[in-house]
Structures are given as structure tokens and as C-alpha cells.
Amino acid sequence: MSVDPRKQTSLHCLYYWAETTPDEVYLTQPFADGHTEDITWKDAGDQVSRMAAHLMNLDLPEHSNIAILGKNSAHWILADLAIWAAGHVSVPLYPTLNGDTAAYVLEHSEAKLMFLGKLDGTADGWNDIKAHIPADLPIISLPMSPRDDTPKWRDIVAQTEPTDPKMPNPDDLATMVYTSGSTGRPKGVMHSFRTMISVADGLQQLFPVSSDERMLSYLPLAHVAERAAVETQSLYYGFHLYFANSLDTFQEDLQRARPTLFFSVPRLWMKFYLGVNAKLPPKKQKLLFSIPIVGSLVKKKVLRQLGLDHCRAALTGAAPLSAEIIGWYRNLGLELLEVYGMSENFGYSHANRPGKAKVGSVGMANPGVEHRIGEGGEVQVKSPGQMLGYYRNEEKTREDVTDDGFLKTGDMGEIDSDGCLRITGRVKDLFKTSKGKYVVPVPIENRFNHPKAEVVCVAGANQPQPCLMVLLSEEARNELEAGGDRTGLDRELAAELDAVNLECEAHEKLAFVVIVREPWTMENGMLTPTMKIKRNVIEDFYTRKMDAWFGQRKKVVWEF
Known part of the structure; x- marks a missing residue:
């Protein structure tokens, strides 16, 4: 593997494209009032150099850790780059x-300063977070920040002359990515510029990517998946990056x-799959x-309405997706490829x-x-993207x-004869029934594929048999x-339960399905920021109800 020497770090990439394609648009940012802002490579480089000059003038300790808090935005990425250009760690x-x-x-x-970005307190944690920000922590507000009493990015950039950036060595510490905390306190995963860029370098050996690509950034940039797949790739290959404004405008943004x-x-x-099913029921789809001709036209129309008709490669990761759903997308003509990685290797591990x-x-x-x-x-x-270690936690690193x-x-x-890896579950997700038998939840969850079930969770530690909790899709809940x-x-859910149980060992067979009332969201702590279930939180929430559910002796138990 050999990184282009002109693009040996993400910061080198920025200035490479600012010099070679200065007038090409790099970032397109929509705003709540409906207007959009295009930022060219030249403008991106200029803003980063000006903000870097400001940060240098603050006389922060060398290699200070600087926080970024906010939803995805063009200026989130510019802030990331400015931190690096000033010689600091994001x-x-x-x-x-x-x-x-x-x-x-x-x-x-030990953050010495924080960039505060796009937040509004409706679909984020700002209302709770704001009271916990240390009073002595300096803050710079990005566009769409909820605070107007701090120095602002646009004002600083307008008033500061650009400086020559401190170009990093590839092995310098670049960022600390805190894990999503699905179990316990988040850990600070340390990555160098080299481990970050390895994902882009490796990708070019799998399939061709060029500056003509377009991507939409909407999953949290605080997670390595978006940072690797979107931020790093766009910087390395020089393609156009768009942002989503909100959940309500997502389809428009797409x-x-x-x-x-x-x-x-x-x-x-x-969600996409269930949304299509709500408009075009599975029987009618089939x-x-x-x-022959009609089917091809309908499939193209579905992809066009999803905004994915120009998509030549689509990736899914961060959690398992059932083979049935992957097959449905591939039948539409979208090559959906499952990939695998972790915060600890910057998402660079396995891919179809x-x-x-x-x-x-x-x-x-x-x-x-x-x-x-x-x-x-x-x-x-063992990956070229492997972390330097956990910040202030050498014991966990050694572990x-x-x-x-x-x-x-x-x-x-399991690794098959072709060298393909199949994930069968999490080591810590295993639980014992009251009969002393171990249950592995993920394979069972993957087999339950009712078109109105949005997300499921197998539970039942210390119970005679496991059970399955089901959150129905928003469309299904509204319909009911x-x-x-x-x-x-x-009846349909009972039939699906029977079908799943046919493939289960005796101790794995599901006693019943529970249709839960409470939505599982990031806000109530039941989902991680990448929308994986927090199994321990969900299990704790429902544990006290288990005995009553088992006592009903029904195949399908309704909470509402």
C-alpha cells in the first residue's frame, strides 16, 4: 500500500485540491431557510488557513486537544482541518x-477549546449538554451554532490573515474518537494521520473512485464510519460532498x-425499505x-424516488443487516455491499x-x-488503520x-474457505437462560424479517427461553x-415467529414476540449515535416486565 506522497495526510489533501482544482465545489451546505452555500476547494483552504492563524495566536499548549460538538456541516469538516493546520488534535x-x-x-x-456547531435542541442533546460545558472552556461558534455570545467562525475568518499551516507528519496524533459507549464509559481511541488515510489508500485497490463522485454526509461525523467513508474519502479523492439539513428535508437533500x-x-x-413497502406493498412489488419490462421500470422508479438512481456502490456497516434486506436492494439494481470495521481500526477491516x-x-x-x-x-x-491506543488508558489498550x-x-x-468473514454475534451479548444454556442473539435477530418490524432485540437472561422485542416502523404504528x-x-408476527423457531436449536427457540410501546431512540439512550441497539439499556428497561410477559402464554404480546 502506498499513499500518494502529495496527499499523505488529510490536511495535505485539502491544499493539494485547493491548488489543482481551486474553483471546483467541495462542500454544499443547506440551511433551514432553504438556501444553500457552496464552498470551493480554494475557499475551503483559505478559511482553514485563516482559522489556523487565529488558533495559533491563542498560544494554546502545543498539540492541544480541541473538541468539536455539532451535527454534520461543511464547517464541521473545516474546523477539523483548521485544528490540524494549527498543530492540534481534534x-x-x-x-x-x-x-x-x-x-x-x-x-x-483535557479539551482546551471547543468548536460549537449545528445544534438546535430538538433532535440532539444540546438542552442537556449546555449546562455541563465548563464555564472556563473557550468556545468558537460555527455557522448554525445555538450560541451567539461567543466568537464566531465567519467573523474570525473575515478579520484574520491566513498563515502557513503546520503540515503534520503522518505518524502524528490527529484525532481522538470516543467510542459510542454501547457498554460503559466511552473510550478515547487515538488515531494518527497515517491510520486515518489508510482507509482511502486501501479503497482505491478495491474499486475505482474519482473526483467525479458525489456523497451525502448525514451520519454523525463524530463516528469513524462517517469520518472514514465520507470525510477522508472526499479529501483524498477530491470529490463533491453534500450535507443533509434535517430529517424532515432528508429526501430533498438526497x-x-x-x-x-x-x-x-x-x-x-x-427505514427506506419499510417506506417503500408502505407505498408499494410487498405482494404488489413481487x-x-x-x-420483464414493467419490472425494470418500476425498480428504476423506486431508486429514483429514493435518490439513489445514480448510485453505483452503496455500503452498509456498523451493525448486521439481514441477507433478505440486502437481497431486496440488490434486486432493485443497487449493489449494496456489507463492510466491517471498528473505531479501533478507523473502519478499515473487511469489505465485500x-x-x-x-x-x-x-x-x-x-x-x-x-x-x-x-x-x-x-x-x-491487524489493520493499517489500527489505533495508537486508548487515551489515558494503557491497561485497556494492553487488554x-x-x-x-x-x-x-x-x-x-467464522472465516470460510474463500476468506470471507461472517460475524455471528458479540462475545458480551451472550446470555444464559434459566436452564443454563447460552443464547447468541444476533443470528436470531437477523432471521426475523417482518416488513413492519423496524428493529428487534432478543432478550431473556435467566428466563426459561429467550423472547424477541419488536419495535414496529413509524408507518405501522401510525396505521394501528x-x-x-x-x-x-x-397473525403475521406469530407466523414469522414460527418460521424463525424452525431454524433455532431447542434452547434458542423464542417463547414469544413483544410489540413494545416505547420507541428506541438515541435521545432515550436505547440506540447508539450510529443507531445500533444498546442491548444492556434495553434489557434493563424491560427486565421487570419479563415475568408478566411469560405469564401471558401468548405468541404475540402487545404493550399497547
Whole structure:
């Protein structure tokens, strides 16, 4: 693997494109009032150099840790770059954090300053976070910041002359990515510029990417998945990056971008799928798709309405997505490829190859990556993207990295004869029934694929048998509230339960399905910022109800 010497770090990439394609648009940012702002490569480089000069003038300690808090925006990325250009280290915070966790990250990271970006307190944690920000922490507000009593990015840039940036060495510490905290306190994963750029360098060996691509940024940039797949790729390859304004405008934002590459997580792929099903029921799809010319036209129309008709490669990661849903997208003509990675290797681990995907696996090891199955069936990976370690936690670093340099992923898996990895569950997700039998939840969850089930969770520790909690899609919930056919849905869910149980060992068979009332969201702590279920939180929330559910002796239990 050999990184282009002119683009050896993300910061080098910025100035490379500012010099070679200065007038090409790099970033397109929509605003709440409907207007959009285009930022060229030249303008991006200029703003970064001016903000870097301001940061240098603050006389912060060398290599200070500087926080970024906000939803995705063009200026989030510019702030990241400006921190590096001033010789400092960026520390992103998830905008959906609760106040206590945000305070922990700011304290643990020893942040000396914070860039405060796009937040409004409606679909983020700002209302809680704002009371936990240290009073003596300097703040610079990006456009769309909720505060107007701090120095502002636009004013600073307008009033400051640009300076020559402090170009980093590839092995310098670039960023600390705090894990999403699905179990316990977040850990600060340290990455160098070299580990970050490895994902872009490796990608060019899998399939061609050029400056003609378009991507939409909407998953949290505080997570390595978006940072690797979107920020780093756009900087390395020099392509146009669009941003989403809000959930309400997402479809409009997607239509504006018409991405050629698209990365999403299973929860959103499921939402798209359920949204199509609500408008075009599965039975009707099956009929229309089977008609030669009509089927092709309908499939193209579905992709066009999703905004994915120009997409030549789509990626899914961060959590498992069932083979049935992947197959549905591939049948539409969208090559949906499952990939695999972790915060600890900057998402650079495994991927399915275009034209060679093995559905049900996360693909083969990426170029330069070694993998093996360790003790207890745990997947171990050695990657060019591997972290430098956990910040202020050498003991955990030693615990998670073997003596010969392999990362213990915490995932259980199998490697087949073609070298493809299949993830079978999380080591810590295993639980025992009251009969002393172990249950692995993920494979069972992946087999339950009712078209109105948005997300599911297998539970039942210390119970006679496991059970399955189901959150219905928003469309299905609205339909029921409007007087929809609950009896028919009850029968369908019972039938799906029976079908799943046919493939389960005796101790894994689900006793019943529970249709839960409470939505699982990032705001109530039941989902991580990348929309994975927080299994321990969900289990704790419902534990006290388990005995009563088992006592009903029904296949389908309704909470409402």
C-alpha cells in the first residue's frame, strides 16, 4: 500500500485540491431557510488557513486537544482541518450525547477549546449538554451554532490573515474518537494521520473512485464510519460532498446530491425499505417486479424516488443487516455491499467486493489487513488503520491488543474457505437462560424479517427461553393508531415467529414476540449515535416486565 506522497495526510489533501482544482465545489451546505452555500476547494483552504492563524495566536499548549460538538456541516469538516493546520488534535463529540457523558469526554480529553456547531435542541442533546460545558472552556461558534455570545467562525475568518499551516507528519496524533459507549464509559481511541488515510489508500485497490463522485454526509461525523467513508474519502479523492439539513428535508437533500457513492447503517436501510413497502406493498412489488419490462421500470422508479438512481456502490456497516434486506436492494439494481470495521481500526477491516459480494458475510480482509479467529471464536484483526491506543488508558489498550499486534474485536465470527468473514454475534451479548444454556442473539435477530418490524432485540437472561422485542416502523404504528388491522398483524408476527423457531436449536427457540410501546431512540439512550441497539439499556428497561410477559402464554404480546 502506498499513499500518494502529495496527499499523505488529510490536511495535505485539502491544499493539494485547493491548488489543482481551486474553483471546483467541495462542500454544499443547506440551511433551514432553504438556501444553500457552496464552498470551493480554494475557499475551503483559505478559511482553514485563516482559522489556523487565529488558533495559533491563542498560544494554546502545543498539540492541544480541541473538541468539536455539532451535527454534520461543511464547517464541521473545516474546523477539523483548521485544528490540524494549527498543530492540534481534534476531539469530536456526538451531538446526541447526554450532558453527563459530554462533560466526561471534555474532562477526560483535557479539551482546551471547543468548536460549537449545528445544534438546535430538538433532535440532539444540546438542552442537556449546555449546562455541563465548563464555564472556563473557550468556545468558537460555527455557522448554525445555538450560541451567539461567543466568537464566531465567519467573523474570525473575515478579520484574520491566513498563515502557513503546520503540515503534520503522518505518524502524528490527529484525532481522538470516543467510542459510542454501547457498554460503559466511552473510550478515547487515538488515531494518527497515517491510520486515518489508510482507509482511502486501501479503497482505491478495491474499486475505482474519482473526483467525479458525489456523497451525502448525514451520519454523525463524530463516528469513524462517517469520518472514514465520507470525510477522508472526499479529501483524498477530491470529490463533491453534500450535507443533509434535517430529517424532515432528508429526501430533498438526497435528491440534491444524487450520490454516486452512499454509506448508511442498517437502521436507515430498513427505514427506506419499510417506506417503500408502505407505498408499494410487498405482494404488489413481487407481481410488478416479475413482469420483464414493467419490472425494470418500476425498480428504476423506486431508486429514483429514493435518490439513489445514480448510485453505483452503496455500503452498509456498523451493525448486521439481514441477507433478505440486502437481497431486496440488490434486486432493485443497487449493489449494496456489507463492510466491517471498528473505531479501533478507523473502519478499515473487511469489505465485500463489487461483483463478488457474498451476502451474509462482511467480505474479505481489506488490502494490508490480517485476520484470524482467536480464543472463544473471537475475531482478531491487524489493520493499517489500527489505533495508537486508548487515551489515558494503557491497561485497556494492553487488554484489547494481543502481544503480536492483533486487535481483539469483541465480535464472534467464522472465516470460510474463500476468506470471507461472517460475524455471528458479540462475545458480551451472550446470555444464559434459566436452564443454563447460552443464547447468541444476533443470528436470531437477523432471521426475523417482518416488513413492519423496524428493529428487534432478543432478550431473556435467566428466563426459561429467550423472547424477541419488536419495535414496529413509524408507518405501522401510525396505521394501528388510525384503526389498522391489529388482528391480521398479530397473525403475521406469530407466523414469522414460527418460521424463525424452525431454524433455532431447542434452547434458542423464542417463547414469544413483544410489540413494545416505547420507541428506541438515541435521545432515550436505547440506540447508539450510529443507531445500533444498546442491548444492556434495553434489557434493563424491560427486565421487570419479563415475568408478566411469560405469564401471558401468548405468541404475540402487545404493550399497547
